[in-house]
Amino acid sequence: MAAVYKSLNKGSKEGAGRAGDAEKPxxxxxxxxxxxxxxxxxxxxxxxxxxxxxxxxxxxxxxxxxxxxxxxxxxxxxxxxxxxxxxxxxxxxxxxxxxxxxxxxxxxxxxxxxxxxxxxxxxxxxxxxxxxxxxxxxxxxxxxxxxxxxxxxxxxxxxxxxxxxxxxxxxxxxxxxxxxxxxxxxxCYQISETEAAKHPKPTADETTPADPTSLPSITGRPGETSISLVEIGxxxxxxxxxxxxxxxxxxxxxxxxxxVSPNQIRSDLRRAKAGRYNERTEGTLERKNRHRDLGLRTGEGVKQVDPLDNRVVFA
The missing domain is CATH 3.40.50.10480 (Brix domain)
Structure with a gap:
């Protein structure tokens, strides 16, 4: 089909002369x-x-x-x-x-x-x-x-x-x-042409296409073609x-x-997750140190003896 099209155009261009062809880049x-x-x-x-x-x-x-x-x-x-x-x-x-x-x-x-x-x-x-x-x-x-x-x-x-x-x-x-x-x-969309007689003029409720990948068609008079765009990908x-x-x-x-590069986005996400983990780790360490200072942990720290303790009063 393309060869026939080129051969027909070549015959029409020979009659026009070479002057017109030289002007068009x-x-x-x-x-x-x-x-x-x-x-x-x-x-x-x-x-x-x-x-x-x-x-x-x-x-x-x-x-x-x-x-x-x-x-x-x-x-x-x-x-x-x-x-x-x-x-x-x-x-x-x-x-x-x-x-x-x-x-x-x-x-x-x-x-x-x-x-x-x-x-x-x-x-x-x-x-x-x-x-x-x-x-x-x-x-x-x-x-x-x-x-x-x-x-x-x-x-x-x-x-x-x-x-x-x-x-x-x-x-x-x-x-x-x-x-x-x-x-x-x-x-990317396909140009779809259909006869206008097969598709009547849409009403006010039918102006929005049912298919989200297609665009509204351009309708004409009966006997003319209706043009619409359908997405291809x-x-x-x-x-x-x-x-x-x-x-x-x-x-x-x-x-x-x-x-912002995707590497920077992934790095920020990892750093945010690491920050939450570090906060939990520091909170756990502070709680252990506080319990140690109060003598609430076995074998850690010096527990202060109350003067009213029975062991001190009845010693």
């Missing part, structure tokens, strides 16, 4: 997707879901190092990719996602949490493999400088160019990026940490001061 984007050692099953399934949603991506083997990330620039040059999506796993439980534009940058490091893959969500929506998505960004991305940089990198990474090799000439799903509470919430939330000027290096141009 070509969008050449290719994404290299790979992970580090130590990823969990959930992280690996998320990587496969994103790879299936991005037909212009190339998946590579795991990277052996976590300190020399500059090697990713050489891999991107080797595979002719100008975008890198790197999954860095820490301690088998924390996942960090790097978005970079090699070889000159910039680079964004984000903490990924609340991951739900497509298989475990078991949504009813579906989309054609190889189709192009519609990217929907929240208006909050245009308010600050670092959010505009994030929007640009997300557009280059998740925006599928029309001239890619594995792209089908269809657009049947939407990828939504919402900025809330300092985090980027990513959702996956779901994930990204918290930006730093933005580097170069590709996996360079000076820091933005740093999220409100971000």
């Amino acid at each position: 070509k969008n050449r984007q290719r994404v290299l997707i790979l992970s580090s050692r130590g990823v969990t099953m959930r992280h690996r399934h998320l990587l496969n879901d994103l790879h299936s949603l991005l037909p212009h991506s190339r998946k590579d083997a795991k990277l052996d190092t976590k300190t020399q990330l500059s090697q990713l620039n050489e891999l991107a040059d080797l595979y002719n990719c100008n975008n890198v999506l790197f999954f860095e796993a820490r301690k088998g439980k924390d996942l960090y996602i790097w978005l970079s534009k090699p070889p000159n940058g910039p680079t964004i490091k984000m903490h990924c949490q609340n991951v739900h893959t497509t298989e475990e969500l078991n949504f009813t929506g579906n989309c054609l493999k190889g189709s192009r998505p519609i990217l929907s960004f929240d208006a909050s991305f245009d308010k600050q400088a670092h959010t505009r940089v994030m929007k640009e990198l997300l557009t280059h990474t998740f925006g599928v160019p029309p001239g890619s090799r594995k792209v089908k000439p269809f657009t049947d799903h939407v990828m939504g990026f919402t900025l809330a509470d300092g985090k980027v919430w990513i959702r 996956p779901r994930l939330v990204l918290t930006p940490i730093v933005i580097l000027e170069g590709s996996f290096g360079g000076p820091v141009i933005y740093e999220n001061k409100e971000f």
Whole structure:
């Protein structure tokens, strides 16, 4: 189907001439997707879901190092990719996602949490493999400088160019990026089209959809199609940490001061539990010392003899 579509477009473009084609720049984007050692099953399934949603991506083997990330620039040059999506796993439980534009940058490091893959969500929506998505960004991305940089990198990474090799000439799903509470919430929906005659216009009580994963449909006149959005998956939330000027290096141009690492959170929880244990231990020791001073413990301390004791009076 894609070959027939390209052959028909080629015939129409030859008549237009080469002058018009030279004026329109070509969008050449290719994404290299790979992970580090130590990823969990959930992280690996998320990587496969994103790879299936991005037909212009190339998946590579795991990277052996976590300190020399500059090697990713050489891999991107080797595979002719100008975008890198790197999954860095820490301690088998924390996942960090790097978005970079090699070889000159910039680079964004984000903490990924609340991951739900497509298989475990078991949504009813579906989309054609190889189709192009519609990217929907929240208006909050245009308010600050670092959010505009994030929007640009997300557009280059998740925006599928029309001239890619594995792209089908269809657009049947939407990828939504919402900025809330300092985090980027990513959702994916299928564009479902049905005839308006089969579904009458909803009443005031039926405006809210029964399925929480679907959005209200857009109905038209009888004979027209009704468009609705059904969630596909996956779901994930990204918290930006730093933005580097170069590709996996360079000076820091933005740093999220409100971000707290999961290691610090776990350390604070352990310290709080240890504090409660230390309080109980100190209370027990103080009680034993007090009983010892009063002579209430056998064999410890000197018990003061009462002058009115029978042993003293009748001695």
